Amino acid sequence: MAKFLDYITYGYMIDNVALLITGTVHERDKSEILERCHPLGWFDTLPALSVATDVESLYDTVLVDTPLAPYFKGVLSADELDDLNIEIIRNKLYGAYLKDFHEFVQTLPSPSDEIMSRLLNFEADRRAINISLNSIGTELTKEERASLLPEFGTLYPAATESLSRADDVEQVRNAVETYGGDAFTNLFDNSSHKSIEDHFYQREMELCKAAFTQQFTYSTIWAWIKTREQEIRNITWIAECIAQNQKERISNYISVF
Template identity: 35%
Template sequence: MSMMFNMEWGYLEALTRGFKNGMLKNSDYLNLTQCESLEDVMISIIGTDYGNIFGGHGEPSVGLINMRLQDRLRQQFDYIRCHSSEPLTTFMEYIRYPYMIDNIAMLIAGLNNRRPMKRLLKMCHPLGVFDQLGAIELVTDLSELFDCVLIDTPIAQFIPSDMPRESLREIDVEIVRASLYRAYLEGFYTYCSSLGGSTAEVMTNLLAFEADRRAITIAVNALDSEIRPPHRKKMFPTCGHLPQVALDHLAYATDAEKIRDVCNMYDGYGKLFDIFDRDTDGMITLEDRFLMLEAKKNASSFLQQYHFGIFYSFIKLKQLECRNIVWISECISQRQTDKVNYYIPIPLDY
């Protein structure tokens, strides 16, 4: 297995490990947090493996920084994808699907709020851009979006059969996103399981964690909403570590304590709520705690060899790095330097 893996994908694995070794170190983050302006941030980034990604691209802004970081991520992804062979090619496409789902959700929300399609398209994440997006500049309502995009795209396979296009305007966009994500995670989990070996072992563990996180987060966010328990259950991915009985309890939970009890009883996620409660200044959210745990899990993927998980984990870690840089940039731009250190640490020592 190891010999076959090296023959087919050994170069790409080594390349990806090299990409990961080029990610920002603690000293790089220290330099960023000490910057006094966005221009300083951009100069500091140029001194890392990102290089001169801002050359000749206008005035310093958080939007510009975010766009150039996303472009670099897309370039690295595209290089791996273009040099891959099956089944890695399909695996890499699965990595792109969440970005497509997020782009579609943003377009739906924008159309509901009557925002110009051209402006919305510029806000799409480059990893989630696909051919059909270029054909919808003249789309004016959700029915047209459904006909032009959803039905004839790679994510059409994740559209629930009970999601009628006529009611998309009445359905909360987060419910649409959650429904697509559930089908995506379950499909990706099944695909990775079929690959067998270390890839199946590493990826099913990572995707099960992602499924659990989404179920818990949806349960928490639904506490003060009008979403009924049966509809909550339909949004929960079923490929996580949490058994079906736990998902049932989460769907009918009426307060955060009950969610914590379920998490403690079945998979120990309750400790994330304990840490969250001790955060007296309110800056570290439950989402942040999940991101910290996700970063550790993805960094640990690199401890094993001969599996596709490192490609998934690298993209996840790189996206988190982009998020950190944008957070620091926003704090500097808004002169809230007391919050500049509340980024998510990425353990690169694995």
């Protein structure tokens, strides 16, 4: 249980690292950035990240003694800490972290192993699709994009090559619909005014709801955190609709249960 809870915090650690480095590069106020860091991803040397000027110093002075250190194995090739490299670092770290987490959940008792595998496979697939879409039209080569895609999930390995070579949204869509099965059937359907991200959130809530139907599983902790995060997004959405005087759109939030 303790190790499982540790793994949950690693994802927030990676987001905090990326947030602080980005803020430092853009000369944002350090105290303001630290306040925005997620408490589940806090570690003692996090404030020291602002002194890093490149990836090596980032690792050697700050991250070498943190749980994220093993995930930096394939990241140290980047030199400058600019917006593109920071995003590459974040995605490589997240890919390595999710793969490690996925291998760990295979050691959990049944049905925790099965349910957590399903939840992490979805997370890997979501990241693979988002990386492919967001890298279209950027400086990333096909090889660099392929290196960012998670090495597990329902889309791996069948769809990975197609996603890494996709030049437009339609090619991403074809790869996902060909290899993704029923889980992503309506992902690119915007007839209900839902974005791709909305469809991801909807699917995530369906998987989390299913996780609660089992008893005495580790997966309910992950599902509980994700549903609470969705509730926060829903509250924010409702508040924005009220502030922008678009109350007719309030009901377009993602239902948790």
